[in-house]
Amino acid sequence: MKNNENKLSHDTKGELSGVLVVVEHVGAEVSPSSLQLTGKGRELADQINKKLMTVLIGENEESLNKMTADLISHGADIVYISQHKELAEYTTLPYVRVVADLIKDIKPEIVLFSASTSGRDMAPRIAARIQTGLTADCTNLVIDDFDDPISKNKYQKVLFQIRPAFGGDVMATIVSPDHYPQMATVRRNVFEVPPEDKSRKGEIIKFESNITGPDLCLSIEEIIRQTKKTVDLKKARIIVSGGRGLYKQSEKGFKLIKELADLLGGEVGASRGAVDSGWIDHGHQVGQTGQTVKPEVYIACGISGAVQHIAGMSGAKMIIAINKDSNASIFRYADYGLTEDVFEVLPKMIEYLKKEKNIEN
Ligand SMILES: Cc1cc2nc3c(=O)[nH]c(=O)nc-3n(C[C@H](O)[C@H](O)[C@H](O)COP(=O)(O)OP(=O)(O)OC[C@H]3O[C@@H](n4cnc5c(N)ncnc54)[C@H](O)[C@@H]3O)c2cc1C
Numbered sequence: 001m002k003n004n005e006n007k008l009s010h011d012t013k014g015e016l017s018g019v020l021v022v023v024e025h026v027g028a029e030v031s032p033s034s035l036q037l038t039g040k041g042r043e044l045a046d047q048i049n050k051k052l053m054t055v056l057i058g059e060n061e062e063s064l065n066k067m068t069a070d071l072i073s074h075g076a077d078i079v080y081i082s083q084h085k086e087l088a089e090y091t092t093l094p095y096v097r098v099v100a101d102l103i104k105d106i107k108p109e110i111v112l113f114s115a116s117t118s119g120r121d122m123a124p125r126i127a128a129r130i131q132t133g134l135t136a137d138c139t140n141l142v143i144d145d146f147d148d149p150i151s152k153n154k155y156q157k158v159l160f161q162i163r164p165a166f167g168g169d170v171m172a173t174i175v176s177p178d179h180y181p182q183m184a185t186v187r188r189n190v191f192e193v194p195p196e197d198k199s200r201k202g203e204i205i206k207f208e209s210n211i212t213g214p215d216l217c218l219s220i221e222e223i224i225r226q227t228k229k230t231v232d233l234k235k236a237r238i239i240v241s242g243g244r245g246l247y248k249q250s251e252k253g254f255k256l257i258k259e260l261a262d263l264l265g266g267e268v269g270a271s272r273g274a275v276d277s278g279w280i281d282h283g284h285q286v287g288q289t290g291q292t293v294k295p296e297v298y299i300a301c302g303i304s305g306a307v308q309h310i311a312g313m314s315g316a317k318m319i320i321a322i323n324k325d326s327n328a329s330i331f332r333y334a335d336y337g338l339t340e341d342v343f344e345v346l347p348k349m350i351e352y353l354k355k356e357k358n359i360e361n
Contacts, residue, residue, distance in 0.1 A: 016109035018050030028063035033114040039194030042075030047143040051077040059088035072202035093215040100129045101209045115185040133176035135161035238266030244273030245302015256346040263353040287312035305330030
């Protein structure tokens with residue numbers, strides 16, 4: 001990377017200010033992923049003995065004040081507020097301007113963004129403006145010392161940015177010890193929202209950014225918000241989940257899964273394979289980047305048992321797997337396994353339960 005006036009070199013590390021979390025919100029609600037990042041940011045800030053800072057960008061003073069209190073009670077030491085009529089809704093250039101200006105001003109050691117649509121849009125542009133590195137879609141962040149095997153340099157308390165690579169077959173650990181801030185976008189739901197402590201005190205600092213004409217080249221005509229029904233699988237006693245094994249007739253397959261779940265008084269879950277195929281909403285996904293569930297009974301239908309899926313359901317008291325392939329990994333975790341076609345087994349289970357409950361077809 002070439003030198004430039006904004007580059008923060010390793011020599012300046014002592015002067016760096018701490019961890020900065022770029023906060024996302026809808027109206028007056030901080031997004032769950034930003035609260036999760038605030039929790040992780042608190043942990044990292046404590047490990048490098050520096051402050052946890054957050055930046056809130058928006059227009060409505062009342063909403064910003066409410067969210068400031070939420071951020072402090074979830075672990076922030078300082079909340080920077082950038083308030084401007086042009087910042088009411090996310091648009092790329094004004095938001096990039098604010099965060100890049102703030103970073104140049106306060107020189108954080110680490111900057112974290114959610115790996116959301118806006119986080120993924122903003123972070124690379126900011127990295128380019130301030131000439132630093134960026135790791136996208138991290139699933140873990142760790143502070144540790146780093147001995148560079150090539151330069152032989154030794155670095156203390158570097159941010160190890162960990163993310164899956166090669167389709168999830170390996171976990172890559174990425175460091176950028178010569179450039180600050182160390183920046184990452186982080187997938188949602190990989191960290192927990194920290195417990196709230198309303199007695200915490202924090203500092204609120206208003207930050208004015210020089211949003212100029214070229215930043216305002218885009219205007220928003222209309223915003224259409226769609227609300228998705230979220231399913232709280234965490235409380236479900238029984239979950240029937242469908243996977244990519246339903247590919248032959250996915251619509252029929254998920255109808256069968258819903259019917260069985262209803263008969264059992266349970267909820268419908270899914271693997272990411274099914275979610276990515278567009279058969280069911282992400283709100284039903286179980287696993288590392290979905291929900292972690294602990295039902296009494298988990299019935300996995302046409303799910304192979306990838307580690308990322310197992311991570312979300314291995315706490316189930318009883319696991320029943322239905323899979324055509326007797327070598328599928330899911331059988332290693334299952335208490336009961338059926339090496340069968342889901343389209344043959346599910347109708348039989350439904351028929352049996354209907355008979356038991358005296359329900360007419
Ligand atoms: C960072 C990262 C995070 C991830 N997070 C998650 C996550 O949160 N949740 C998650 O689930 N995955 C997650 N994944 C993806 C995960 O690695 C797998 O790709 C995914 O779980 C596979 O979904 P699947 O089991 O439905 O599909 P597949 O792996 O394709 O398995 C389909 C199974 O169906 C069986 N089958 C086919 N037809 C039938 C039939 N008619 N009857 C019975 N069985 C049949 C097949 O034998 C096969 O075992 C993540 C991956 C990465 C890299």
